[in-house]
Amino acid sequence: MSARVWIVDDDRSVRFVLAAALRQAGHVVDAFDRAAAVLDALDAQPPPDLLFTDVRMPGDDGLALLDKLKARAPQLPVIVMSAYTDVASTAGAFRGGAHEFLSKPFDLDDAVALVTRTLGRDPAPTADVAPTPAPDAPGLVGDAPAMRTLYRAIGRLAQAPLSVLITGETGTGKELVARALHRESPRARRPFVALNTAAIPAELLESELFGHEAGAFTGATRRHVGRFEQADGGTLFLDEIGDMPLALQTRLLRVLAEGEFFRVGGRELIRVDVRVVAATHQDLEALAADGRFRADLLHRLDVVRLRLPPLRERREDLGILAERFLAAAAAKFDAPPKRLSGDALARLHAHDWPGNVRELENLCWRLAALAPTERIDADDVDEALGVRAASAASQADPERWDDALGTWATAQLERGQSQLHARALERFERALIDAALAYTGGRRTEAAARLGLGRNTMGRKLRGDRAR
Ligand SMILES: Nc1ncnc2c1ncn2[C@@H]1O[C@H](COP(=O)(O)OP(=O)(O)OP(=O)(O)O)[C@@H](O)[C@H]1O
Numbered sequence: 166m167s168a169r170v171w172i173v174d175d176d177r178s179v180r181f182v183l184a185a186a187l188r189q190a191g192h193v194v195d196a197f198d199r200a201a202a203v204l205d206a207l208d209a210q211p212p213p214d215l216l217f218t219d220v221r222m223p224g225d226d227g228l229a230l231l232d233k234l235k236a237r238a239p240q241l242p243v244i245v246m247s248a249y250t251d252v253a254s255t256a257g258a259f260r261g262g263a264h265e266f267l268s269k270p271f272d273l274d275d276a277v278a279l280v281t282r283t284l285g286r287d288p289a290p291t292a293d294v295a296p297t298p299a300p301d302a303p304g305l306v307g308d309a310p311a312m313r314t315l316y317r318a319i320g321r322l323a324q325a326p327l328s329v330l331i332t333g334e335t336g337t338g339k340e341l342v343a344r345a346l347h348r349e350s351p352r353a354r355r356p357f358v359a360l361n362t363a364a365i366p367a368e369l370l371e372s373e374l375f376g377h378e379a380g381a382f383t384g385a386t387r388r389h390v391g392r393f394e395q396a397d398g399g400t401l402f403l404d405e406i407g408d409m410p411l412a413l414q415t416r417l418l419r420v421l422a423e424g425e426f427f428r429v430g431g432r433e434l435i436r437v438d439v440r441v442v443a444a445t446h447q448d449l450e451a452l453a454a455d456g457r458f459r460a461d462l463l464h465r466l467d468v469v470r471l472r473l474p475p476l477r478e479r480r481e482d483l484g485i486l487a488e489r490f491l492a493a494a495a496a497k498f499d500a501p502p503k504r505l506s507g508d509a510l511a512r513l514h515a516h517d518w519p520g521n522v523r524e525l526e527n528l529c530w531r532l533a534a535l536a537p538t539e540r541i542d543a544d545d546v547d548e549a550l551g552v553r554a555a556s557a558a559s560q561a562d563p564e565r566w567d568d569a570l571g572t573w574a575t576a577q578l579e580r581g582q583s584q585l586h587a588r589a590l591e592r593f594e595r596a597l598i599d600a601a602l603a604y605t606g607g608r609r610t611e612a613a614a615r616l617g618l619g620r621n622t623m624g625r626k627l628r629g630d631r632a633r
Contacts, residue, residue: 168214168284172196173203173230174246175222179269183217186273187280200225204233212238215280217267220247220254231261242283246271250313252305255320256349266320268313272621305341306489309479310627315342318471323349328421330406330466331444333473336523339444340404342471346442347400355399360392363405371413372429375420381430391428393420397437406466407447407458418462441466476518476525480599481627483513483525484607490526491541494533503533507604508543514603516550594626 170192174180180196187194195213197203201224203216216234220227231243242264247254250268258266264283267276305312322329323346331339340359347357365373372381376391392401403409409417420426425436443466452458476483487505495502505513518524528549536545570593574585601612613623 166281166284167191167193168280169193169195170280171203171206171213171216172218173198173200173216173222173227174219175199176219179219179246182273183276186277190277190280192280199223200227200230200233203230204237207237212241215242215244215283217244217246217276220245220249220258228257228261231258231263235262244279244283250308250316252316252319252345252349255316256323257320259320259324260349266317268317305338305345306486307479307482308485309474309482310624311474311479312482315471315473318469319345320349322346322469322471324351326440328440328466328468329442329471330449330469331442331471331473332449333444333446334475334519334521335446336521337473337475338522339446339473340402342473343400343402343442343444347402347440350400350440352399352440356396357400357402358392358396359402359404361404363408367410367413370410371416374413374417375426375428376431376435377429378431381428385430388428393426393437393439394435396439398439400440400442403441403443405445405447406443407445407449407452411457411459414459414462418459418465421462421465476521480514481602481607481609484510486522486525487513487529490529491533494530498533500533501539503536503539503541505541505546506543509541509546510607511600511603512543512546512550514599598623598626 170187172180172183172187172194174183174196175198177198180198184194184196195206197206199222200218203218212234218227218230225233227245227247231245234241234243243262244265244267245258245261245263246267246269247258248269250266255266265279267279305316319342329343329346331342333339343359344357347353360373362370372385372389372391374391374393376394377385377389379385379387416426421441424438425434427434449458449463449467453460453463476486484505487510488502491504492502513525520527528546531549532541532545535549536542570589574589597616598612601616602609605611605615609623609627610620613620616623618626
């Protein structure tokens with residue numbers, strides 16, 4: 166398949182390498198250094214089959230160009246490329262009708278594959294125009310590949326009125342993601358209402374969700390408007406959905422199917438338009454298999470699933486997250502922000518973070534309040550983490566790690582485990598990369614160089630790709 170592809174980027178090297186890769190794949194490519202040149206070309210010739218555009222360019226930026234292209238060539242699939250992958254950028258691109266969002270730097274193979282995929286498919290539906298999102302909501306921080314994937318998914322999903330199920334361990338940011346989905350959606354000006362199913366006694370949950378009339382039960386002295394009604398036109402975030410009692414699951418399923426319900430003890434039929442975003446740290450399939458969660462409710466909630474990575478799977482984000490939390494604490498205490506020493510950051514990398522981002526956030530607040538100087542040292546982190554200075558690991562001779570590996574392998578074999586080589590290799594590489602990232606303060610290029618790995622190879626390993 167050969168297609169006509171246009172590239173718009175003020176960066177000559179991007180134009181050059183992308184055009185070369187696409188030509189090699191058999192496409193006919195034209196490249197432009199600014200938006201105005203594309204619009205001129207459109208006056209003289211038919212639109213291409215596909216267009217790549219950068220976002221930040223002198224003159225019209227990529228999003229302004231996207232806007233103009235939607236008027237002049239509405240069917241043209243546009244792939245937006247940007248070095249800034251956050252929810253605001255991805256959502257802005259998808260809201261403007263982008264077909265896909267490509268984070269820079271990207272793999273050329275991925276870009277070529279994207280062209281094939283896009284042209285083999287029906288044109289993307291045009292997105293509804295959404296109101297300008299409300300500013301100032303606390304954003305998601307993190308640049309790890311898994312987070313970039315997540316931002317793209319949020320940006321795309323915010324535009325579609327689909328139910329979303331967010332899974333992830335406690336403290337991974339599920340509520341923040343739900344808020345971002347709302348903030349970037351056409352519902353942004355309507356309420357975002359959150360309800361933590363696990364935090365409310367089962368007997369109160371029904372009236373909390375659907376409201377009650379005065380006199381509906383003992384103690385119901387006046388009418389109560391439930392969360393569903395409060396969220397009308399907006400988004401209802403149901404956290405810890407796995408903890409919902411079965412009887413209420415049945416009722417929820419009916420309300421979701423019909424879009425209407427009675428308040429507890431009420432006769433008036435209430436109609437609402439609510440987008441439900443549910444979250445859980447539990448394995449809902451397992452609960453369903455056990456009969457503790459309704460499989461049909463799971464299917465209704467789980468139209469699209471977003472999985473949030475645990476913090477230990479994106480340790481490269483520890484530095485920026487900690488910096489963000491220390492800055493927030495400093496602003497609150499009206500003091501200059503404290504900084505982590507290299508050793509202190511290494512301690513963060515060595516920790517396993519069972520409480521994920523929330524645990525890191527709490528630790529940073531403790532450090533901001535308690536560390537005696539503006540520079541936070543490894544000892545301060547140990548103290549705040551409650552680690553004793555002489556841990557078992559530091560007593561062992563670090564040169565003898567291969568002995569420890571042998572002990573591990575024997576123990577695994579004795580337990581009948583298989584696939585040892587792949588598992589050990591993954592942990593071996595992970596340990597090296599984590600150590601190098603900690604040592605270089607998260608600077609990937611330097612970390613790769615210190616390890617003697619190519620930057621791309623390390624990027625692939627960080628993403629957990631098997632292919633080498
Ligand atoms: N990527 C992130 N960037 C910045 N802050 C984050 C991020 N992820 C989580 N946080 C912060 O960590 C804390 C926990 O996040 P959140 O409440 O969204 O997690 P959760 O997964 O919903 O937790 P739980 O399952 O316990 O309800 C919040 O204070 C949130 O602001």
